[in-house]
Amino acid sequence: MATTQQKAAPQKKSEGFTGVRGAFWIIAVCGVVAFVLFFTWFAHDMHFQDPGTKEHPADVWGTIFKGGIVVPVIHTLLLTVLAMSIERWLALKTAFGKGALPKFVVNIKSALNANDMNKANQLCDQQKGSVANVVKASLNAYKSMESGANANLKKAQKVAKIQQAHEEATQLEMPTLTMNLPIIATLVTLGTLTGLLGTVTGMIKSFQALAAGGGGDSRDHRRLGPPAHHAGLAVEGPSWPAADQHRRDLPRGRGIPGRPSPRTGGVDDGPDGSHVVAVHGLRRPH
Numbered sequence: 001m002a003t004t005q006q007k008a009a010p011q012k013k014s015e016g017f018t019g020v021r022g023a024f025w026i027i028a029v030c031g032v033v034a035f036v037l038f039f040t041w042f043a044h045d046m047h048f049q050d051p052g053t054k055e056h057p058a059d060v061w062g063t064i065f066k067g068g069i070v071v072p073v074i075h076t077l078l079l080t081v082l083a084m085s086i087e088r089w090l091a092l093k094t095a096f097g098k099g100a101l102p103k104f105v106v107n108i109k110s111a112l113n114a115n116d117m118n119k120a121n122q123l124c125d126q127q128k129g130s131v132a133n134v135v136k137a138s139l140n141a142y143k144s145m146e147s148g149a150n151a152n153l154k155k156a157q158k159v160a161k162i163q164q165a166h167e168e169a170t171q172l173e174m175p176t177l178t179m180n181l182p183i184i185a186t187l188v189t190l191g192t193l194t195g196l197l198g199t200v201t202g203m204i205k206s207f208q209a210l211a212a213g214g215g216g217d218s219r220d221h222r223r224l225g226p227p228a229h230h231a232g233l234a235v236e237g238p239s240w241p242a243a244d245q246h247r248r249d250l251p252r253g254r255g256i257p258g259r260p261s262p263r264t265g266g267v268d269d270g271p272d273g274s275h276v277v278a279v280h281g282l283r284r285p286h
Contacts, residue, residue, distance in 0.1 A: 017090050017091060017094045019090075019091040019176060019179040019180065020084075020087050020180070021179070023084065023180050023183050026080055026083050026084060026087075027076070027080050030076050030079035030080040030083060031072075031076040031080075033079060034072040034073075034075035034076040034079055035072045035076075037072075038065070038072040038075070041061065042061050042062070042064055042065040042071070043065050044061075046058070047059055047061040047062035047065065048062045054066075067198060067202070068198070068201065070197060070198040070201065071198070074191060074194050074195060074198065077187050077191040077194065078191065080187055081187050081188060084180050084183065084184050084187075087180065088179075088180060088181070088184070091176060091177075091179065092177065094129065094176075095129050095130040095131075095173070095176055095177055096129050096130075096131070097127040097128050097129025097130075097131060097132050098126070098127060098128055098129070099126070099127050101131060104123065104127045104131070104132065107123050108120055108123055108124075108135060111123060117139060117142075117143060120139055121136060121139060121140075124136035124139070130173040130176060130177065133169060133172075133173060134166065134169045134170050134173060137165050137166065137168070137169030138162060138166045138169070141161060141162045141164075141165035141166070142162055145158040145161065145162065
């Protein structure tokens with residue numbers, strides 16, 4: 001009996017679009033499209049101020065081209081995920097059947113409550129799809145338990161055989177529902193990691209450009225001393241601590257040493273008669 005069910009069950013698989021089995025070809029086509037766009041549209045001369053050297057992008061398309069070879073790779077992954085998502089949507093839409101599933105379930109319950117097995121089978125034939133196929137396989141197994149040699153089986157044995165037929169029908173429909181999902185999950189992960197690789201590569205190029213442009217090291221500034229000394233200002237006069245103490249000891253209302261006084265417009269004197277000048281917020285004896 002089980003052998004008969006296994007042979008009949010494959011004929012009940014969902015009709016219509018059940019998915020694309022050759023996912024490799026989807027990836028290949030998306031890769032070709034991505035690289036063609038990269039070297040034709042993104043690399044077009046109109047997207048650069050200097051078409052000869054492909055330097056100085058004029059718009060966002062030229063900027064994307066400057067991202068390098070990682071750009072078409074990311075575009076390949078993106079296009080593949082979009083294509084397979086559409087493929088999965090079409091396959092699941094076919095698996096749901098022609099009518100609304102909630103209405104189908106209600107009609108099946110009504111037919112079973114009325115003990116009308118023929119009507120239940122007709123509803124499954126009209127609905128089609130994965131759910132209808134599983135329900136019909138279970139109904140056929142139930143009908144077979146009421147006649148022939150199976151009629152003498154115990155109730156527990158009948159229930160076990162019906163459950164076995166239900167599980168076999170479900171396993172036949174599962175490949176249609178889960179096809180290409182692992183590939184989509186893998187591509188999403190690869191897309192994230194590839195984007196991170198592009199980000200790190202861009203940061204490395206930026207740091208190299210800063211170093212080539214003469215960006216100094218902070219350790220050089222510490223060795224050279226305060227910024228005011230770099231500007232070549234005079235260094236005669238009281239030391240830095242003495243000037244700071246003098247600034248703190250000034251009466252309220254007087255000007256800051258090295259800046260015009262609000263009353264006289266002159267320059268305040270330091271503690272030993274010298275002047276204190278301020279450059280970029282840093283005060284230094286003069």
